[in-house]
Amino acid sequence: MTEASSPESLEDEHRRIAGIDSPDLLSEARRLDAADPLAHHLNSFADAPGVTAYLDGNSLGRPLRDLPEKVGAFIRDDWGTRLIRSWDEQWMELPMMLGDRIAEVALGAAAGQTVVADSTSVLLYKLMRAAVTARPGRDEIVIEAGNFPTDRFIAAGVAKEAGATLRWVQPDAVTGVTVDDVAAVVSQRTALVVLSHVDYRSGALADMPAITRVVQDAGALMMWDLCHSVGVVPMQLDEWGVDIAVGCTYKYLNGGPGSPPSRTCAPSTTAPSCSPSTVGGVRLTSSRWARSMRRSPASVSCSAAPRR
Numbered sequence: 001m002t003e004a005s006s007p008e009s010l011e012d013e014h015r016r017i018a019g020i021d022s023p024d025l026l027s028e029a030r031r032l033d034a035a036d037p038l039a040h041h042l043n044s045f046a047d048a049p050g051v052t053a054y055l056d057g058n059s060l061g062r063p064l065r066d067l068p069e070k071v072g073a074f075i076r077d078d079w080g081t082r083l084i085r086s087w088d089e090q091w092m093e094l095p096m097m098l099g100d101r102i103a104e105v106a107l108g109a110a111a112g113q114t115v116v117a118d119s120t121s122v123l124l125y126k127l128m129r130a131a132v133t134a135r136p137g138r139d140e141i142v143i144e145a146g147n148f149p150t151d152r153f154i155a156a157g158v159a160k161e162a163g164a165t166l167r168w169v170q171p172d173a174v175t176g177v178t179v180d181d182v183a184a185v186v187s188q189r190t191a192l193v194v195l196s197h198v199d200y201r202s203g204a205l206a207d208m209p210a211i212t213r214v215v216q217d218a219g220a221l222m223m224w225d226l227c228h229s230v231g232v233v234p235m236q237l238d239e240w241g242v243d244i245a246v247g248c249t250y251k252y253l254n255g256g257p258g259s260p261p262s263r264t265c266a267p268s269t270t271a272p273s274c275s276p277s278t279v280g281g282v283r284l285t286s287s288r289w290a291r292s293m294r295r296s297p298a299s300v301s302c303s304a305a306p307r308r
């Protein structure tokens with residue numbers, strides 16, 4: 001008679017999924033902390049009495065310790081004394097300057113391709129709309145059934161406007177979307193595929209380079225939502241040939257409540273239909289149009305004064 005195997009405990013399940021062999025999770029956590037190349041930044045953040053571990057980010061990273069001083073200097077000097085001169089002296093360039101900095105530090109994208117502006121939802125809408133327009137004759141938008149609700153609602157709206165159909169990917173809820181899941185649904189009808197790099201519920205990490213390749217092999221454009229990965233998961237958008245990416249700055253980039261997101265678009269997505277007023281200052285270094293657009297304040301839309 002064979003012995004029935006005992007059910008896996010929740011802790012064992014987490015350990016298995018995370019690939020942690022050590023039976024002692026506390027020691028393993030301490031070992032990982034000691035090896036963390038970012039650990040020395042811990043003291044840069046403001047103290048939050050009573051908070052031992054901030055594990056529920058819920059759309060808000062922690063503020064930096066020197067933020068009150070920086071915000072004070074902005075009000076006192078840049079705004080208070082320089083007044084409208086600050087537009088020309090620094091503010092007008094900030095969306096591109098901050099975009100390039102985020103691209104360098106967190107996205108693996110060369111300068112001139114990333115802009116900080118609008119809100120995540122507004123950018124998702126603009127870029128989905130432009131992407132579908134850039135693939136005439138194709139009438140499907142592929143999106144994961146468990147993607148963040150905002151992304152699904154916006155994709156549904158864009159599909160309705162553009163006369164396209166939504167095609168759903170139904171991945172495993174724990175392991176997340178795979179290359180095979182995507183390969184099974186893309187076709188000559190696919191204009192655009194919209195996926196999250198990190199699943200907001202399970203934390204599953206999608207294989208960005210492999211999925212992007214499968215989508216592009218089908219002739220479609222790939223858009224990644226980086227909200228839950230930018231600033232916390234290393235990525236190489238240029239090397240992986242990503243067409244379009246949108247990510248917020250208020251989670252792991254600690255931009256504060258309401259801070260505007262960033263968008264990055266590959267030079268290959270330069271379509272005549274991606275007009276400046278539709279797409280805004282996306283990454284298009286190789287085009288003359290893009291360079292002139294980056295100089296033109298009218299093409300940069302910011303809902304609030306850019307932050308420092």
Ligand SMILES: Cc1ncc(COP(=O)(O)O)c(C=O)c1O
Pocket residue numbers: 059119120121122148150151196200225227228248
């Ligand atoms: C993955 C993802 N996509 C889109 C959004 C929408 O962002 P916003 O409400 O700032 O436009 C969020 C917000 O939390 C998000 O987490």
